[in-house]
Amino acid sequence: MRSQAEARHSGGVLVVTLLTIVVLSLLAAHVCRIVTARTRTFYQAASWNEALSAADAGADLAMAALRASDWTGWQGPDANGVRTLQTPVLTHGGEGNATFSALVKVDSPSGSYYRIRSTGIAQLAGAAVASYDKQDNRLRHLSLRSDRDSGTKINGQSRVARAIEVIARGANAYTRALLVSKSFNANNSGSFADSFDSGDPAKSTNGMYDLTKRQSNGNIASIDSTGADLNGMYIYGNLSYSGPAIPNTQNVQGKIITPFVQNIPPVPKPSWTTVTANMSTISTSTTLKAGTPGSPTRYKVSDIKLAKGAALTFSPPAAGQPGAVEVWVPGDFTTDGTAQVITQSGVTVKIFTEGQIVLLGNAVLNQSNVAAAMQFFGVTPSDGTTRSAQVGGSAEFIAVLNAPAYDLKINGGGEFFGSFILRTVSMVGGNTAIHYDEALPRSGGILWTMASWTEDVR
Amino acid sequence: MNRRIIKGGRAAFTLVEAIIGAAVSSIVLATLATGSIALMKSYNASEDYSTAQADQLRVLDYISRDVRRALTVTVTATPPKLILTLPDQYAAANPNRTFRTPTMTTQGTTLGATYGTTPVTVSYYVTGSTFVRNENGALTVIANAVADFQPVFDATDPAAKTVNTALTFAPIFRRFLSSDARTATRLTSRAVMRNN
Numbered sequence: 001m002r003s004q005a006e007a008r009h010s011g012g013v014l015v016v017t018l019l020t021i022v023v024l025s026l027l028a029a030h031v032c033r034i035v036t037a038r039t040r041t042f043y044q045a046a047s048w049n050e051a052l053s054a055a056d057a058g059a060d061l062a063m064a065a066l067r068a069s070d071w072t073g074w075q076g077p078d079a080n081g082v083r084t085l086q087t088p089v090l091t092h093g094g095e096g097n098a099t100f101s102a103l104v105k106v107d108s109p110s111g112s113y114y115r116i117r118s119t120g121i122a123q124l125a126g127a128a129v130a131s132y133d134k135q136d137n138r139l140r141h142l143s144l145r146s147d148r149d150s151g152t153k154i155n156g157q158s159r160v161a162r163a164i165e166v167i168a169r170g171a172n173a174y175t176r177a178l179l180v181s182k183s184f185n186a187n188n189s190g191s192f193a194d195s196f197d198s199g200d201p202a203k204s205t206n207g208m209y210d211l212t213k214r215q216s217n218g219n220i221a222s223i224d225s226t227g228a229d230l231n232g233m234y235i236y237g238n239l240s241y242s243g244p245a246i247p248n249t250q251n252v253q254g255k256i257i258t259p260f261v262q263n264i265p266p267v268p269k270p271s272w273t274t275v276t277a278n279m280s281t282i283s284t285s286t287t288l289k290a291g292t293p294g295s296p297t298r299y300k301v302s303d304i305k306l307a308k309g310a311a312l313t314f315s316p317p318a319a320g321q322p323g324a325v326e327v328w329v330p331g332d333f334t335t336d337g338t339a340q341v342i343t344q345s346g347v348t349v350k351i352f353t354e355g356q357i358v359l360l361g362n363a364v365l366n367q368s369n370v371a372a373a374m375q376f377f378g379v380t381p382s383d384g385t386t387r388s389a390q391v392g393g394s395a396e397f398i399a400v401l402n403a404p405a406y407d408l409k410i411n412g413g414g415e416f417f418g419s420f421i422l423r424t425v426s427m428v429g430g431n432t433a434i435h436y437d438e439a440l441p442r443s444g445g446i447l448w449t450m451a452s453w454t455e456d457v458r
Numbered sequence: 459m460n461r462r463i464i465k466g467g468r469a470a471f472t473l474v475e476a477i478i479g480a481a482v483s484s485i486v487l488a489t490l491a492t493g494s495i496a497l498m499k500s501y502n503a504s505e506d507y508s509t510a511q512a513d514q515l516r517v518l519d520y521i522s523r524d525v526r527r528a529l530t531v532t533v534t535a536t537p538p539k540l541i542l543t544l545p546d547q548y549a550a551a552n553p554n555r556t557f558r559t560p561t562m563t564t565q566g567t568t569l570g571a572t573y574g575t576t577p578v579t580v581s582y583y584v585t586g587s588t589f590v591r592n593e594n595g596a597l598t599v600i601a602n603a604v605a606d607f608q609p610v611f612d613a614t615d616p617a618a619k620t621v622n623t624a625l626t627f628a629p630i631f632r633r634f635l636s637s638d639a640r641t642a643t644r645l646t647s648r649a650v651m652r653n654n
Contacts, residue, residue: 167571261562452571453652454527
């Protein structure tokens with residue numbers, strides 16, 4: 001039998017043991033609390049950074065839509081001209097959060113650029129508890145129990161959102177019927193500009209312009225309107241300009257937007273190191289064979305001066321196959337009378353001319369019937385001088401003319417399908433119709449690039 | 459152990475036994491005390507390391523966030539300071555700041571978007587024991603108790619597009635005073651200036 005003293009000693013051991021366990025448990029709990037808080041802080045930081053990736057991805061989707069001019073899957077535009085895309089919620093494995101998404105809104109406040117606002121949203125892992133550090137909370141703006149922007153309850157879906165704003169500008173200006181850096185002078189109210197979409201049966205017939213399906217995106221813009229006069233020309237679209245007020249704009253069916261700022265990239269001289277063939281002046285009927293679209297043939301021709309009845313034909317690499325060909329003309333490109341430049345069906349042609357360009361009568365026969373298949377470029381002189389170009393003579397011209405250093409004279413009217421970038425344009429005699437092909441941006445003729453990037457850090 | 463019974467007295471330890479017992483107890487207690495102190499030091503050092511890492515991460519996140527939207531960047535070596543100009547994107551002061559609508563202006567040979575008229579100047583540096591973000595004179599402490607933080611800012615990218623930031627601290631549980639201990643804490647960040 002144990003004595004009373006022995007019994008007291010046993011009780012003491014028990015108390016000491018229990019106290020030790022309690023102390024150790026408290027220490028362990030404290031360590032766990034610290035470790036959990038730190039882990040949560042790092043997970044929240046990871047989610048915060050992932051939200052930015054999601055926002056960037058949303059902006060990329062908007063840029064892709066702009067470049068393709070394809071808004072499939074987007075909502076709107078609404079009454080304020082805002083298009084909206086809610087991306088699917090994507091999931092991923094690994095530790096920490098598992099889902100993220102983006103809400104993207106695109107509008108064009110001034111008509112000269114697009115504003116992309118993308119909010120990336122990433123789920124927060126773990127309990128809806130603020131970070132251990134106040135400075136973290138100030139930086140990361142977590143939505144733990146209610147959304148920080150809307151104030152609505154989020155029912156256990158704690159998350160972090162980051163919003164960015166990207167301004168997109170058109171590095172290439174095939175977004176309008178006509179863009180000039182200086183003046184634009186129409187001649188009468190019988191001339192007009194409108195639009196169609198060669199790739200949309202609702203806006204064209206067999207890829208061709210159809211008056212009954214006319215669209216109102218035949219926009220015309222001038223960076224410096226000094227000396228410009230619309231002379232009552234009908235514009236089924238917007239007129240944008242900077243500089244003095246343009247007179248006689250009563251028949252503009254869309255908006256008149258001023259000021260207008262746009263960068264027109266110069267057309268650089270080709271810097272080819274190898275060519276398919278170096279050729280002297282072409283003046284008689286000649287056929288140049290195209291390569292494949294991925295490997296176009298390249299011809300350097302000193303001048304092209306097609307005599308009456310002569311034809312310069314661009315043929316596909318094989319019958320029925322698509323092809324591409326590029327021509328560099330350091331001198332002039334002129335046609336005389338009934339001479340023709342023929343682009344056979346399926347062939348895409350790019351002609352870079354450094355001298356003057358004269359295309360009269362039905363000088364251009366584009367058998368693909370889409371402007372993107374026939375692209376004329378007027379090379380911007382390095383010395384800052386200007387060049388001249390002339391088209392007309394009741395021409396039917398399905399092409400793109402990108403010559404920002406050229407003064408174009410449209411003589412005797414004609415019907416033009418495509419898009420035009422020039423220094424000045426003047427119409428003389430006859431009626432002129434410019435039908436902007438809305439499919440051009442989708443053909444890669446335009447490149448939207450980022451003019452600015454910023455984050456909303458409120 | 460045999461206990462001698464003194465007549466009329468009570469059982470007890472001998473002096474030798476008591477001395478041995480006290481010595482053993484002292485050793486055990488000393489070991490426990492030393493272990494506890496070492497444990498506490500290690501715990502404190504671990505917590506300090508963890509806190510410093512969290513501070514590093516936050517400071518670099520702050521800097522990267524601003525570098526991405528910066529218009530210009532300047533670095534001073536002594537004291538190490540990163541100076542940024544940011545778009546003047548808010549129309550009013552806190553707390554009801556609204557986002558401005560930019561205007562397009564020709565910037566060199568390209569077209570750029572401009573917010574407001576006066577870019578905001580923001581700088582990052584260590585002052586005293588804090589790491590601060592200075593926005594047009596308004597200081598925000600972004601990390602406390604970081605007197606040992608040593609930032610290195612590098613904006614020498616020839617393309618003027620990236621800013622590298624390296625941040626180290628002095629861990630307190632290092633055994634020897636070695637530069638390796640600081641070097642091992644180096645955390646770096648490279649942010650791209652998206653407006654350049």
